[in-house]
Amino acid sequence: MTQSGLARAVGVDRSTISQLLGDQGARLPNAQVVAECAAALGVSADWLLGLSERPERLADLLATSLTMTEAPRALIDETIFAWHKEAAGYKIRHVPATLPDMLKTRDMLRWEYEPQLGRTADQAIGASEDRLSWMRRSGSDYEIALPQHELQSFVRAEGYYAGLPPAIRRDQIDRLGELYRQLYPALRIYVFDARRVFSAPVTVFGPLLAVLYLGRHYIAFRDSARVAGFSGHFDWLVREAETGARDFGQVLAGLAAEAGL
Numbered sequence: 001m002t003q004s005g006l007a008r009a010v011g012v013d014r015s016t017i018s019q020l021l022g023d024q025g026a027r028l029p030n031a032q033v034v035a036e037c038a039a040a041l042g043v044s045a046d047w048l049l050g051l052s053e054r055p056e057r058l059a060d061l062l063a064t065s066l067t068m069t070e071a072p073r074a075l076i077d078e079t080i081f082a083w084h085k086e087a088a089g090y091k092i093r094h095v096p097a098t099l100p101d102m103l104k105t106r107d108m109l110r111w112e113y114e115p116q117l118g119r120t121a122d123q124a125i126g127a128s129e130d131r132l133s134w135m136r137r138s139g140s141d142y143e144i145a146l147p148q149h150e151l152q153s154f155v156r157a158e159g160y161y162a163g164l165p166p167a168i169r170r171d172q173i174d175r176l177g178e179l180y181r182q183l184y185p186a187l188r189i190y191v192f193d194a195r196r197v198f199s200a201p202v203t204v205f206g207p208l209l210a211v212l213y214l215g216r217h218y219i220a221f222r223d224s225a226r227v228a229g230f231s232g233h234f235d236w237l238v239r240e241a242e243t244g245a246r247d248f249g250q251v252l253a254g255l256a257a258e259a260g261l
Contacts, residue, residue, distance in 0.1 A: 001041065009040035067220045071213060073116045079218065081131050083205050088138040090206025093234040095145045097201040097213060099154060099172075102132040103179055108172045111164060140206075142187045143245075145237040147194040151252070155259040170261045177249055188245035190238050197240045204230045 003021065007014040012033060020029055020037075029037070038045040046052035069079050084092070094100065101109070106125055114121040153159040155169060180187065192199075201213035210230035212219045221227060243251050 006037065006040060010036040012036075066222070066226075068217050069220065071216055071218050073113075083203075083209065083211065083220075084135050084138065084140075087140065087205035087208050089140060090208065091141045091143065092206070093143045093145075093204040093231065095199045095202050095234070095237070098150065098160060099146075099176075100144055101128070102135060103176055105168070105172050105175050107168045108164075111168055136183070141185075142183075143234070143238070144187070144189045145199065145234060145241065146189060146191050147199075148191050148242060149194055151191065151255055155255045155261060166261060169259075170256075173252060173256045173261060177252055180249055180252075184245070189248040190241040190245055191243040191248065191251055192237050192241045197237060199233065199237055202230060202233070204234055 001009075003017045004014050007017045010017070010033060016029075016033070020033075034045045034048060038048055041048075044052060071077070071079075098112075099108075104112075106129075109125050109128070110121055113124065117124050154161045154164070155173065157164045157166075157169060161169075180189065202210065203213075204210045204227065207224070207227060209220050209222045210227045211221075212230075221230070
C-alpha cells in the first residue's frame with residue numbers, strides 16, 4: 001500500500017503518514033490513527049508501535065495458537081497423523097489415555113476398537129499399522145509417561161480392561177517387551193505414581209505444538225510459551241517417575257508375573 005493509499009484509508013493527510021514513517025522527527029500518533037492504520041493494514045496496533053514482534057492481530061493470533069478439533073474414536077485419525085508428520089524428526093512426548101496404540105497387538109486393537117468400528121475393524125487396523133510404521137521411521141524419539149495404575153489395570157484386566165482375555169494380555173506384554181528392546185533408547189517409557197503426580201492425556205510435538213486430549217476434542221496450543229509449559233509438565237513427570245526408562249522392561253515383567261501371565 002502506498003502512503004497516499006493508507007492516508008485515504010485512514011482518513012488523514014498524506015503528510016501525516018509521511019511524518020509517522022519518517023526516520024527523523026517522527027511524532028507519536030494518537031490512538032485513533034493507530035487503530036485506523038492497524039485496521040487498514042490488517043495488523044496489530046502493538047506491532048505498529050513496536051510493542052510486539054508478531055504483526056497478527058490478537059484475534060488472529062488466538063485463532064492460530066489455540067484450536068479445538070474433534071477427536072473421533074479411531075486408531076489414528078487424520079489430525080493426529082498430520083501432527084506427527086509435521087513434527088517428524090522432533091522428540092514426541094506423550095501421556096496416553098490408555099496403552100499407546102502404536103505399541104498394541106492386532107488382537108488388542110480389535111478387542112478395543114471392534115465395538116465401535118464393527119466390520120471395518122480389520123481395515124482400520126491395517127491402515128493404522130501403515131501409519132504407525134511411518135511414525136516409527138519418522139526419525140522422532142518418543143518419550144512416554146504411563147501411570148502405574150494403567151499398567152496394573154491392564155495386566156489384571158480391571159477397569160477399562162475388564163474382560164480382556166488372558167491370552168491377549170500375555171501376547172500384548174510380550175509385544176511391549178520385544179518392541180521396547182528393539183526401539184530403546186529411541187523409545188523411552190517412564191512409569192509414575194498417579195497418587196503423587198497427575199497428568200491428563202497430552203502430547204507435545206517437539207517445539208511446534210502441544211495437544212490436550214479431552215475425549216471428544218483435542219485442544220492444540222501452538223504458541224511457544226504454552227508448548228514450553230507442557231514440555232515442563234512432562235519433564236516434571238519424568239523427574240517424579242517411580243521407574244526410569246532403563247527399568248521399564250523389568251517393571252513389565254514383574255507385573256506380568258504378579259498377574260500370572
